Amino acid sequence: MAAAAVVLGRPDLGQARDFLVASVPTVQETVAALELLVWALVAVSFVAGLVGVLAAGAPVLRAARGRAWEVSVAAAGLLLLTAGLAHHATPQNNFGGGGSVQEAQQAVGH
Numbered sequence: 001m002a003a004a005a006v007v008l009g010r011p012d013l014g015q016a017r018d019f020l021v022a023s024v025p026t027v028q029e030t031v032a033a034l035e036l037l038v039w040a041l042v043a044v045s046f047v048a049g050l051v052g053v054l055a056a057g058a059p060v061l062r063a064a065r066g067r068a069w070e071v072s073v074a075a076a077g078l079l080l081l082t083a084g085l086a087h088h089a090t091p092q093n094n095f096g097g098g099g100s101v102q103e104a105q106q107a108v109g110h
Helices: 002-008 013-021 027-054 059-064 067-089 101-108
Strands: none
Touching: 002 027, 002 067, 013 027, 027 067
């Protein structure tokens, strides 16, 4: 959880909500929604790991552990790193993709 907090920071719930209600979401709204999704996955993984530690030795849990669990944990880690990279690499200006060629040129500074 601490690594997720350092890499992702706090998700912007307002922009994530705007992603769901906007007809054409902006890049920042999309990133906010993805960060919220990653936080949900991190929380579920944390709870599942905590349950696994607390219920160590249970036959059901032993059956669930295996290659699929290892791959899912690795995939969640890669997803967390990718989301962090996207969070830090996203430009701060807003370009939603709609509008004229002139507006697009102005947005990129040409």
